[in-house]
Amino acid sequence: MSKVSPCLWYDGDAEEAANFYVSLLPNSRIEKVQKNVVDCPAGKAGSVLVVYFTLAGQSFIALNGGTKMDYSYAASFSIDCADQAEVDRLWDALLAGGGKEEQCGWLRDRFGVPWQIVPSAIHDYVGGPDPAGAGRAMQAMLGMVKLDIEALRRAYEGKAAA
Known part of the structure; x- marks a missing residue:
């Protein structure tokens, strides 16, 4: 332990x-x-x-x-996900049976516990070396519920949604 x-x-x-x-x-x-x-x-x-x-x-x-x-978002559990498939799998599993989606990759499972389902790649975009790109990626993330790696990448690179 x-x-x-x-x-x-x-x-x-x-x-x-x-x-x-x-x-x-x-x-x-x-x-x-x-x-x-x-x-x-x-x-x-x-x-x-x-x-x-x-x-x-x-x-x-x-x-x-x-x-x-009741749990507070002041303490939550963040899961670092290797790829979009892992984000999707964990997102769906934690929502099953009565969980609730929140904004920016946050959710509450059916027990009320708050989780952050975060792709590892977020650091490349929201925390990337290009300040303008990072700003675009941050703005994109703020509009998301479940985080979308490809949409974050496109925002960082200044490309329109496909």
């Missing part, structure tokens, strides 16, 4: 969420499921209290806290 691990709060569906997340990315697995040993505000004895899991090599904790809490 990592020295520092994000702890995600759930209202009874921590194990479902952890199993879902580990199904999405390589180098991911459930490490341990800890049950309540007594009845408590977080659940009945024998119910899942904590799930320790690894997501793409990073340790996480999913806690059934006993009440619904």
